[in-house]
Amino acid sequence: MSSEPLVKLTDVNFTYDRRPVLQGINMEIPRGKVVAIMGLSGCGKTTTLRLIGGQLKATSGEVKVNGQVVNDLDNDGLYALRRRMGMLFQFGALFTDMSVYDNVAFQMREHTDLPNELIHDLVMMKLHAVGLRGAQKLMPSELSGGMARRVALARAIALDPLLILYDEPFAGLDPISLSVVGKLIRTLNDALGISSVVVTHDIQESLKIVDYVYFVSEGKIVAQGTADEIKDSAEPYVHQFIWGEADGPVSFHYPARSFGEQIYKEAARAR
Amino acid sequence: MPANGLTRALQGLGRRVTDRIWRLGFAARFLMATVMYSGTALRRFNLTIREIYFTGVLSLIIILVSGLFVGMVLGLQGYDTLQRYGSSEALGILVALSLVRELGPVVAALLFASRAGSAITAEIGLMKATEQLSAMEMMAVDPIARVVAPRFWAGVISMPLLAMLFSAMGIFGGYLVGVQLIGVDEGSFWSQMQASVDFREDIMNGVIKSFVFGAIISWIAVFEGYDCEPTAEGVSGATTRTVVTSSLAILAADFILTALMFRGA
Amino acid sequence: MNRATLDLWVGFFVAIGLAALLFLALKVGNLASSNVGExxxxxxxxxxxxxxxxxxxxxxxxxxxxxxxxxxxxxxxxxxxxxxxxxxxxxxxxxxxxxxxxxxxxxxxxxxxxxxxxxxxxxxxxxxxxxxxxxxxxxxxxxxxxxxxxxxxx
Known part of the structure; x- marks a missing residue:
């Protein structure tokens, strides 16, 4: 059981509106590891995450989580599976009409009949884990971006999930919050014995904390390996990505016909 | 197929019509889902009570004040017309019947659509845009049951209460202007009103109307919010659509209901 | 806004709504005079x-x-x-x-x-x-x- 990866994607294709978003994705997330999915904006990383969470269904291929095929689950089965997953959304997605405390307590109140005192203790534990026990009475609008992200993390681990999905956890954070969140992802993963999938394009921060990296470009996996392998990769795409070069395999120019031809044609039309 | 102007125009027309019908069907299925997943909203009624506060209680001021003024205007205008025919004592009938049958339910519904309907759409739309609905789904909580259904039922419950308050306030306004200000005889104001306003025929039909309007507004509001584009423009567009669509729907439904209820009476 | 205040306001709202219905029924309408007796x-x-x-x-x-x-x-x-x-x-x-x-x-x-x-x-x-x-x-x-x-x- 434990040798089998927690999440396994086999030949997954996903088509949206006749536009292929993912093509032949094969991916494994082993138990207890932090795996990153990297790539440019709009390359299909978030789609992969949503396929694992069952918010989208693969057009073909198989998405298996904890031994269950996600595409075949009915609504009840999917909801049962999701209770064992936590997800951190890009900007936290805290419920804006509830306090920090109520946000973290939300799932416990919805899914369990625990008495209020026990819920209180659990919420305090989760908030302590992210260092925000003192912020329990604040409303989401009173939190900074980094704090909101940490509260959302506390909420994601509320029911002790097997797997946490992170959708761009580093987006829009200052350098200190960034490393705090990065460290939390790693420590929570190891302390709670869960597995994590991190979708990101923040290469420097994520290479410090992840075990394995998949590079996705235009709906395909173009490179994969451990953090060290990726750093030394000779693959031009990966190289461009890591060093943030403006031009390379990913062209600076949006596809267009040649500049000279266009000027000539437009000049001809103007006449 | 040669894509000349005519075929393109026809194609455009066809696409618009099928889009509308598709959306209507989607909205109908959404309503069914809302009603089917209402268990949580009714079992954990405090969820709905919270929404009644936001839709109903917060609409009280605008409803009461507008009701009073509409009633006062009815009193002035009604008196002006009625006294030409020497029947100014019928002012009570005029004010009461126009309010309980039509103005109460319809004007209260129009105000409700712009006060509460737009707020519901904006709130749900923003929850969608900030991925709160997705987050809820990922936490294995159905947003239709947890977010949509309580708001829907709160609207259905609040609307008749608001409409009755509007009518009562309007009649009081008519009384203030007609009896206290102009000096129509108080006794005949009330007694003529009582003799002509029937509880079942007039008042209850008005209440039924406001129930229907409440359901229509809440349905449109939650649907537009849930269905909107998850962007700032999407939310603002959906909010506008809620007010426009529900206002038109109220007026159309009012015509149909009036034709069914008061025909021949 | 805590739960008790919320309940109080909603209770007040429903109460005045029903009072309005009572006013319409008895003072405006004919419920008091007709339909009651045989x-x-x-x-x-x-x-x-x-x-x-x-x-x-x-x-x-x-x-x-x-x-x-x-x-x-x-x-x-x-x-x-x-x-x-x-x-x-x-x-x-x-x-x-x-x-x-x-x-x-x-x-x-x-x-x-x-x-x-x-x-x-x-x-x-x-x-x-x-x-x-x-x-x-x-x-x-x-x-x-x-x-x-x-x-x-x-």
Whole structure:
């Protein structure tokens, strides 16, 4: 059981509106590891995450989580599976009409009949884990971006999930919050014995904390390996990505016909 | 197929019509889902009570004040017309019947659509845009049951209460202007009103109307919010659509209901 | 906003809403005066009912004693069959005459009971024989004009 990866994607294709978003994705997330999915904006990383969470269904291929095929689950089965997953959304997605405390307590109140005192203790534990026990009475609008992200993390681990999905956890954070969140992802993963999938394009921060990296470009996996392998990769795409070069395999120019031809044609039309 | 102007125009027309019908069907299925997943909203009624506060209680001021003024205007205008025919004592009938049958339910519904309907759409739309609905789904909580259904039922419950308050306030306004200000005889104001306003025929039909309007507004509001584009423009567009669509729907439904209820009476 | 305040406000809202309904029902509408007591039914046939409508009042000596429940056209007698619900507290002699009157010149029409002297009273389901049709204003005017013309030609 434990040798089998927690999440396994086999030949997954996903088509949206006749536009292929993912093509032949094969991916494994082993138990207890932090795996990153990297790539440019709009390359299909978030789609992969949503396929694992069952918010989208693969057009073909198989998405298996904890031994269950996600595409075949009915609504009840999917909801049962999701209770064992936590997800951190890009900007936290805290419920804006509830306090920090109520946000973290939300799932416990919805899914369990625990008495209020026990819920209180659990919420305090989760908030302590992210260092925000003192912020329990604040409303989401009173939190900074980094704090909101940490509260959302506390909420994601509320029911002790097997797997946490992170959708761009580093987006829009200052350098200190960034490393705090990065460290939390790693420590929570190891302390709670869960597995994590991190979708990101923040290469420097994520290479410090992840075990394995998949590079996705235009709906395909173009490179994969451990953090060290990726750093030394000779693959031009990966190289461009890591060093943030403006031009390379990913062209600076949006596809267009040649500049000279266009000027000539437009000049001809103007006449 | 040669894509000349005519075929393109026809194609455009066809696409618009099928889009509308598709959306209507989607909205109908959404309503069914809302009603089917209402268990949580009714079992954990405090969820709905919270929404009644936001839709109903917060609409009280605008409803009461507008009701009073509409009633006062009815009193002035009604008196002006009625006294030409020497029947100014019928002012009570005029004010009461126009309010309980039509103005109460319809004007209260129009105000409700712009006060509460737009707020519901904006709130749900923003929850969608900030991925709160997705987050809820990922936490294995159905947003239709947890977010949509309580708001829907709160609207259905609040609307008749608001409409009755509007009518009562309007009649009081008519009384203030007609009896206290102009000096129509108080006794005949009330007694003529009582003799002509029937509880079942007039008042209850008005209440039924406001129930229907409440359901229509809440349905449109939650649907537009849930269905909107998850962007700032999407939310603002959906909010506008809620007010426009529900206002038109109220007026159309009012015509149909009036034709069914008061025909021949 | 805590739970108790919320509940209080919503409770207040529902309470004043229901108070408004009560006000409409009792002070504005007729729930207090009608539908409450027992009624019995009477029938009558009129040659012409004029503008009489369902739910029009039935009055005796100016006091409302009942309401018109139904108006039909009788295809055999070619008359209007009117049935009325009369308050059970009031009994009327068998020779009561029913007339259709108008309150004011252009007001609404009602059925008037002109009480006779019979010792026997009308019972539920009885049909009143003696009726007087509505006064149709146009007829009255044309009659008056006709008479006037005759007077002048003499």
């Amino acid at each position: 009624t019995y039914q009477l029938q009558a046939e009129f040659d012409n009912i004029g503008g009489l409508k369902i739910r029009a009042p039935v009055k005796s000596a100016g006091v409302v004693v009942g309401r018109v429940a139904d108006i039909r056209f009788d295809p055999e007698s070619y008359k209007a069959a009117v049935s009325m619900k009369i308050d059970a507290r009031y009994k009327f002699p068998r020779d009561t005459i029913l007339t259709i009157n108008t309150s004011g010149i252009l007001g609404e029409q009602y059925v008037g009971f002109e009480v006779g002297g019979d010792t026997e009273m009308l019972k539920n389901g009885d049909t009143v024989k003696k009726t007087q049709s509505a006064v149709v204003l146009e007829k009255l005017i044309s009659q008056f004009m006709f008479n006037k013309a005759q007077d002048e030609s003499k």
